[in-house]
Amino acid sequence: MVIVGRYEVEKEMNEKPAICDQIPSEKSSATIEESTRASRILDAYCDLISNKYFSSLVIAVLAVYWYVSIIGTINIKAELTPDKLFLADSDLVKIFEARNQYITTYYSVCWVEEFESLPNSVGSYSTKFWLRDYEDFRKQGEELDNSDEFDEMIGTAIEFSQNGSRQYKVSRFFFTTAFHGEELVEWSNRAALLNQWRALADKYSDLGVSIYEDDAKFLDLIETMVPISTQSAFFTFISMFAVAVLFISHPPTLFVATLSILSTSIGVFGLMSLMGAELDPIMMSATVMSIGFSVDIPSHISYHYYQTGPHFCFISLQEIAHMSPSNTYI
Known part of the structure; x- marks a missing residue:
């Protein structure tokens, strides 16, 4: 991530002189209009994010999201069946379905x-x-x-x-x-x-x-999946926190990045549980990996906030928004 970030910064610095050297008259009216429209959208986006009423609404939605995710995580059901270890079109899956349907004793x-x-x-x-x-x-x-x-x-x-x-x-x-x-x-x-x-x-x-x-070899695994998943998720989260500490020395920024990782992880567990997903070895591996993936976005955002220095939130959001067209989803 550090190498890619350094590459992006160098590429951005190399492109700035080329942009400044361009003659405005050479730009087409369509390009200017498109750039102006994108700029207006980004400005409106930054104004919206900086609005205190919208921020209050986001906090309320975030509280509901955390509540639902925690309820789903607490009520997640551990289940392990042999058919989950085979492809969906495998004949063995049909055999397991027939067994569950007709062999009830x-x-x-x-x-x-x-x-x-x-x-x-x-x-x-x-x-x-x-x-x-x-x-x-x-x-x-x-x-x-x-x-x-x-x-x-x-x-x-x-x-x-x-x-x-x-x-x-x-x-x-x-x-x-x-x-x-x-x-x-x-x-x-x-x-x-x-x-x-x-x-x-x-x-x-x-x-x-x-x-x-x-x-019994399958049944004994069921009651161990929840504690093993909890331990794996906890130590993965601690590892991600340690990585963030190495590259982000600003405590408030570090807190926000860590909270974002934790929020994403709880949301993955909780919402998948509410959608009917059951905790099995495959889901256990996927959810643990999602904690590692969730560090990407908060790290980028935290980096830009940290680099802006002691400026206002509105200025920071504008800088993030105008860094690259690919970052307009932030």
Whole structure:
């Protein structure tokens, strides 16, 4: 930015003698009229910006902008779905849409009655638990004398040891139970349900209960995105502030430039949230980069204000406006 700024200043200084050497009579009337019209527009613009009533209106609009942006930033929703990792026209996206539309029940290898009493649980009839089957077998079935046949019947649901006797000791087992609900289509709700399972499993830590969920590697990322994004945005903002301190030594100008960067960053987060955007790794990267981009405009404006010295605001605005036709948007 410093190199480009120096190049612009040198180019401007080199163009001034050439402009002064031009003979006014050589200019066409259309060029003079266009220049006069542009000058009138810029003068009107500077008069408008310098008006105290307009400044009060801008401050009021800025306050509303900050309020809306902060509300949106606070209420931003973290969401992570596999379809966001593929192109919009990918066939995998269609598969994920079909899954969300038609598969509304989610199963997890997950103490049994307590799991079945959680919200969204289908109930005991959906639970595949070997002990209940074994109790039914004890009530209705006949004893099996063939241990090989017994082992084959049990399958892989439990692991046990016989210790050279006819008594079997169960060392570990697993069971499955089902949960359903339309809200579970959203992965953030599934992540909340997974945390409920884990909290319930922690109550029986002496039994070594553990939870398995096929999509846990994605669900675990959801609750980390907000704190990671906050930390990244904070340290990026601090870095931009440090850069501004190196090149702008005037405290009021530094404050205005820093406040502009902060305002732009909050606006990006808040307005995108209110527009329905969800916080995912892609948006997280884009918003963090936007903080770096937001330093460009306030740095240029702050530089021109700083270079004008102790002059009035009206004169400063006129100098900025007349620097180049490309800066008329300021």
